Amino acid sequence: MKSVIMMGSENDLKTLFNKFKGKTTIIGPKIPDGEIAIRYCELNNYDEIPRGVEDYQEPGKYRLMQGDFFRHGFDSPKGYLHPPALKIVRVEKGLEIKPYNYDPKEIVFFGIKPCDAAAIRVMDKTFTWNKDAYYNAQREKITIIVENCTKPGKTCFCATMGTGPRATENFDIAYTRINGKVLFEAGSVKGEEILMEIETLKPASNEVIAEFIKVMDEAYEKAKAQFTTTNLPEKLEINIANENLWKELSEKCLACGNCTMVCPTCFCFDIYDESHLDEYVDRVRYWDSCFTYKYAEVAGGHFRPEIWAMYRQWMLHKFSYWKKQFDVFGCVGCGRCITWCPAGIDIRENVKKASGGCK
Numbered sequence: 001m002k003s004v005i006m007m008g009s010e011n012d013l014k015t016l017f018n019k020f021k022g023k024t025t026i027i028g029p030k031i032p033d034g035e036i037a038i039r040y041c042e043l044n045n046y047d048e049i050p051r052g053v054e055d056y057q058e059p060g061k062y063r064l065m066q067g068d069f070f071r072h073g074f075d076s077p078k079g080y081l082h083p084p085a086l087k088i089v090r091v092e093k094g095l096e097i098k099p100y101n102y103d104p105k106e107i108v109f110f111g112i113k114p115c116d117a118a119a120i121r122v123m124d125k126t127f128t129w130n131k132d133a134y135y136n137a138q139r140e141k142i143t144i145i146v147e148n149c150t151k152p153g154k155t156c157f158c159a160t161m162g163t164g165p166r167a168t169e170n171f172d173i174a175y176t177r178i179n180g181k182v183l184f185e186a187g188s189v190k191g192e193e194i195l196m197e198i199e200t201l202k203p204a205s206n207e208v209i210a211e212f213i214k215v216m217d218e219a220y221e222k223a224k225a226q227f228t229t230t231n232l233p234e235k236l237e238i239n240i241a242n243e244n245l246w247k248e249l250s251e252k253c254l255a256c257g258n259c260t261m262v263c264p265t266c267f268c269f270d271i272y273d274e275s276h277l278d279e280y281v282d283r284v285r286y287w288d289s290c291f292t293y294k295y296a297e298v299a300g301g302h303f304r305p306e307i308w309a310m311y312r313q314w315m316l317h318k319f320s321y322w323k324k325q326f327d328v329f330g331c332v333g334c335g336r337c338i339t340w341c342p343a344g345i346d347i348r349e350n351v352k353k354a355s356g357g358c359k
């Protein structure tokens with residue numbers, strides 16, 4: 001669809017928010033009371049979206065401070081489309097089996113970043129392929145409103161992964177805050193119709209569009225890693241049997257699994273039966289991680305007990321196997337696994353080392 005950039009103000013952004021307020025669940029950035037990170041939470045008012053705040057991120061570090069632009073915290077839209085705990089069936093007395101019926105509500109993701117919109121596209125591939133009933137029912141009921149990133153952080157590498165800092169697909173509306181102005185762009189017919197209802201928006205002038213392009217070009221340069229994705233799966237797999245390399249790359253890894261929990265595309269889960277003694281048993285699906293010991297435990301043994309092999313599996317799944325299976329990388333360059341790794345392991349450095357870097 002033809003993209004027309006419209007110019008407005010913060011008031012128009014508030015008008016856009018208020019179009020959904022009271023009618024739909026709005027999920028967006030917020031700093032809940034007593035928390036020290038930006039979370040994706042249910043928003044009741046536009047003013048809950050943090051302003052005057054910046055999130056400083058580097059390997060193993062996250063701090064909120066004064067500023068004018070923030071990226072994201074540790075959670076992502078994944079938690080709403082693929083919940084950390086999901087009841088699947090209940091078995092009642094007399095062995096009557098009752099599947100849980102999913103009746104998802106309409107959700108508007110408001111002000112998520114382009115990498116998170118891209119992560120939904122990556123999850124679409126997996127959950128469509130495995131015909132996941134919950135995901136697909138919820139997926140049909142979401143609207144995606146993205147804020148383009150004018151100031152990528154130190155752990156961002158969306159430019160390398162082709163997912164940002166300007167959203168180019170999988171959104172309904174994208175907005176960009178630049179020097180007191182807010183620019184709007186529709187990414188779907190639904191988004192176009194919503195924007196047409198905001199009468200104060202006007203087509204942006206050539207000067208404003210030039211300013212927008214300049215800001216986004218500068219942001220793009222800041223969101224690059226020191227490797228390229230050209231032939232990346234093949235470059236990485238050349239080293240698949242180089243045990244010493246993987247031991248070196250994972251030397252500091254604690255196998256805590258934080259990286260997989262915060263990753264907006266990691267989808268592994270395990271299934272447990274939770275018994276409520278004489279009443280009923282719930283079968284529940286919980287997020288799992290390829291870094292847990294139990295993950296690779298099978299009858300009669302364990303096929304991946306060493307941390308270096310877990311790390312190799314995780315990295316190759318993101319940057320090689322996923323691409324081969326779904327023609328999309330399993331990494332969107334959000335940088336969460338770098339920020340929230342307690343050992344400060346930087347996946348960009350490791351992909352660079354394992355693939356030979358930029359060539």
Ligand code: SF4
Pocket residue numbers: 252253254255256257258259260291337340341342343344345
């Ligand atoms: S890479 Fe970091 S976050 Fe991931 S399991 Fe290892 S120590 Fe934990």
Ligand code: SF4
Pocket residue numbers: 259262263264265266318330331332333334335336337338347
């Ligand atoms: S692997 Fe790391 S950088 Fe890539 S999408 Fe997952 S959390 Fe983000």
